[in-house]
Amino acid sequence: MLGIAAALRFWALGRPGVLVFDELYYVRDAISQLAHGFPTVWPDDEPSMAGARATAFGDAPSNAVHPPLGKWLIGLGILVFGPDSGWGWRSAVALAGVATVAVVMRLGWLLSRSLVIACTAGLLLAIDGVHVVLTRVALLDGFLTLFVALGALFVWRDAEWVSLRSQDRPVGTGRNGLTAGSRADARPILVWRPWLVAAGLAFGAAAAVKWSGLYPLAFLLVFVAVRDLLARLRRREHAGVRRSAAQAAVTAVLVLPAAALAYLASWTGWILTPGGWGRTPGTPWPAAFVEYHAEMLSWHSTLTAPHPYQSPPLSWPLALVPTAMYEVRWSEGCSWSECVSGISPLPNPLVTWGGAAALVGLVWLLVRQLVRSRGGFGIGPGGAARSPLLLGGAFVLTGYLSGWLPWVLTFSRSAVFQFYAVVLTPFSALALGLVLGMLCGIPLRSRDGARFEAPFDPEPAALLGRRLAVALFVVVAGVLAVFFFPVWSGMPVADWFWQLHLWLPGWS
Secondary structure, eight states, rough: OHHHHHHHHTTTTTOOOOEEEEEEEOOOOHHHHHHSSSOOOSOOOOOOGGGGGGGOOOOOOOOOOOSHHHHHHHHHHHHOOOOOHHHHHHHHHHHHHHHHHHHHHHHHHHHHHHHHHHHHHHHHHHTTTTHHHHHOOOOOOHHHHHHHHHHHHHHHHHHHHHHHHHOOOOOOOOGGGOTBGGGGGGOOSSSOHHHHHHHHHHHHHHHHHHHHGHHHHHHHHHHHHHHHHHHHHHHHHHHHHHHHHHHHHHHHHHHHHHHHHHHHHHHHHHHHHHTSSTTTTTTTTHHHHHHHHHHHHHHHHHOOOOOOBBBGGGGGGGGGSSOOOEEEOOOOOSSSSOOOEEOOOOOOOOHHHHHHHHHHHHHHHHHHHHSTTTTTTTTTOOOTTHHHHHHHHHHHHHHHHHHHHHHHOOOOOOOOOOGGGGHHHHHHHHHHHHHHHHHHTTTTTTTTTEOOOOSSOOOHHHHHHHHHHHHHHHHHHHHHHHHHHHHTOOOOOOHHHTTTTTOOOGOO
């Protein structure tokens, strides 16, 4: 799976040899940031970086509206391959894309204990058109997606770590023969949770790429707190709500400073090097730092300039209005009447639309299990709280909503774009991998031995039919990845071939 992911992201990575879309800002910021410790201005907006143009930056500071970490990471590739090469600009984000596939495979394994489901989720992300394109261009969102997926992985590892130490169990006899609910059998308030500290660092790094990395941090911390509360209520723990609130406070004290530390570390160049944007002689850097952030916040909250590729967030799950990033047409020297070279994050239809359907399917399975469990939300006897489906499904849905719902509820700016949705792709791939696995009759298992089998017809003939359908689905998704790769990668093609990919009006 990682080989497929690498092939789709690194093949012809230097094409085109000019800056595309917002690479114009981020690549040039990365180059000047390497030289000065902070971004500086460039003389023009020419996308060519050939020759001396690759280092034509000036000394005056530039007003960068995103934190520095993503540009530092782009700079790593530039240090290796040079500032005048597409490989230099894009190699770091391509590597981040492959790493994200690895993280998703690991998460798929932990959620299901099934190698088939883990590999399927990784494969689906590897051939997801939105993810492929956003990890082939030097924008910030590919790095953001990696850090969000990594933070989610650490949150899940924390959930397993806590379960082992808290000895979660159904209501009944507790350890040492005590009845669950007694003070001696109370779920402990854990002060040290190393996986949550790691999650804080990962989400802090995500925020140091783009501020939207704070949304998953907030959502997944709520997930952690709600899971702890339900576990205490399920055990009928004395003062369970109060103890859960205390645990949430301790968790915040652990995670938020770690996130803040990671975020602040990304600004080291700006802090240590006088002359950056917002730095004035005689003003302490903390005061300038706060003022600069207030300026950035004002810019983001009032961004309403019209753009032909604006995309309402409600359309993101189906990728109805992709953000075209590059398009050049020519006739002279073309073997057809007209040639096109373009880069557009058109979705792999089966992966993107199938992922949206799988998320709906997960909601249905979750509701069905909750309704049928005698304990409702898993609080009382017979509850479903320890079900791998309930925990894993809620986790995947929380991750997906963390990258989508805040934008749906954002009314202060209208300039939002489909490529922001790349942060949803790991969770969409996980949902699709889980649902396809369950359709094939693969039970979900947790580390503590709990098991869930989907309520599908178990008859051998029906199971065989579903497995053949899933196999066909995956094969066709792979074929579609090959079909769409030319328009994901800027490959020169005939105009008629380009038009074959524009299935919906918003894809033009």
